[in-house]
Amino acid sequence: MAAYLGKRLLGLGAVWLVLSVVSFLLVHLAGGSPASVILGVQATPEAIARLNQIYGLNLPLPVQYVRWLSQVVRGNLGQSIFLNAPVAVAITTHFGVTASITLVGFAVAAVIGFSAGIFAAVRRGVTDMLVVLASSGASVLPEFLLALALLVLLADVLPVFPVQGYIPLVRAPGAWFMHICLPSLAIGLIQGGPLARFVRNGMLQTLATDYVRTARAKGLPRRAVLLRHALRSALLPVITAAGLIFTALLGGAFAAEVVFNLPGLGRMLLDSALNRDFPTLQGGVLFVGTLVVLVNLVVDLAYGLADPRVTYA
């Protein structure tokens, strides 16, 4: 287990390093000197020289990268050009929205995915067909379209939910829930589709094994057979998929934020990209990437815990 974890940590560390290089290079990919990119077309040569001096933009790229990285690991992502705040602060204030939608969306996806998947595998027949069909349907529906449909149906036509805006959880939990309910539902419903398929396929495989038949034959309650014997082994491929589903939920949350006009990370990053606010964009990309890497680490840990055989190096 320790060797397995060590190897995974090393791999994820490498992924994170590549990610940091990519975020660092974003401003250099844009063409033109970073200072003129940041200051815009009307920048005077003096202003450019000053910025180069302050940020060390004249130094060789590797040196700049190391300097940038040493600031980043200390939590200093620089100053946002348009938001008038440190990038780290801007990210934290906007992240609450994205995190709320993604996590509630994850819960929706998990409830739908597990119940539909188990139901389909146990019942087979028409139930199974409907679940597989609905899962295919979810795979051809982009998140923003479902979000748009929910917005029209449940916020405009039947004014049950607020159309836009956000209220933090700590201020008013009820209002918070109402504001993030529809976007979370939109992304959760769509990602519940592939999850249901993974659960269904895993359950179908384990339900056909000898040990499940033995468990049934010795008269164990149906519930115990399904949940303790069948589901536990069926969980392994599902855990592997959880990382990908999380990434997809995060992307879906960005699109849903735009539909519901929520002040989340996606909205903020889109605005900083349109304004060529590179410090914010770089910090945001690195932040989201780090988040995904951490989630994958948790997935690997969970995999190791769920499957005692995972000890390979």
Added chain:
Amino acid sequence: MHNRTWARHARLWVGGGALCIIAVLVLIVPFLVHLDPNAADPNSLMQPPSPDHAMGTDMYGRDVLVRTIYATQIALGIGLGVSVGTFLLGMPIGMAAAYIRNLDGFIMRTVDTLMSLPPVLLAIASVAVLGAGLLNIVVVLLIAWTPLTIRVARAATLALSSQEYVEAARALGSTLPRMLYRHILRNAVDSVLVQQTVVFVGAILGEATFSFIGAGLQPPAASLGTMLGETQAVVVQAPWLAAFPAGVLVAIALAAVLVGDGLRDRAAIGRGA
């Protein structure tokens, strides 16, 4: 059994047929009648579907049917271009990763990194670097989807290279290029093709999403995403503005999924499963 085989092929035929019909319609109609997707008629703003405008008109008096035709051309073009592009990039890289052990670690780490970023985030970041338009959409979709093709190509190559017939070919002194082409590529192509239908769907939905949120094609360009984005504010009063582009988007994606399922089953039958 006979019925089931027919049902498998039916998906391939229905999906492929639907895609062909849509493609032929949107490619031929603009040749037969001269249509301008941006021609605005101030006398018929937001008109519901009628004999004059089969899909109605939008808030500038533009014909929704004409715009949908052009938007579908773009969607199909991007879907096809990106699935061919990711195939041409991913297939050799995936095979190289499977065959050249020194490259494997580097390629797969890069693949992992690229897959750790949601494509929407890549699209947003690319706007700052490349500007918003066709170019950034295609570049982002290639970056986002090639890693998956690499994975599938690598896995298929690894599985095949340990097969007895490949070892036999090697023992018979088959050259590496001949082996890669005749014995690996031709057999690995089946599973990669199934993956490319997934890429096709992903690319079409991706274009719509990017353009919808403003990180892709920009209005007044007629794309399924911009059409849906532009009409978001008035969709309750004029549902046809969203219904037709959304319907076409889902129909194309559904048809491609059917083709993918059909190809997957055909490959399974070919392997005797």
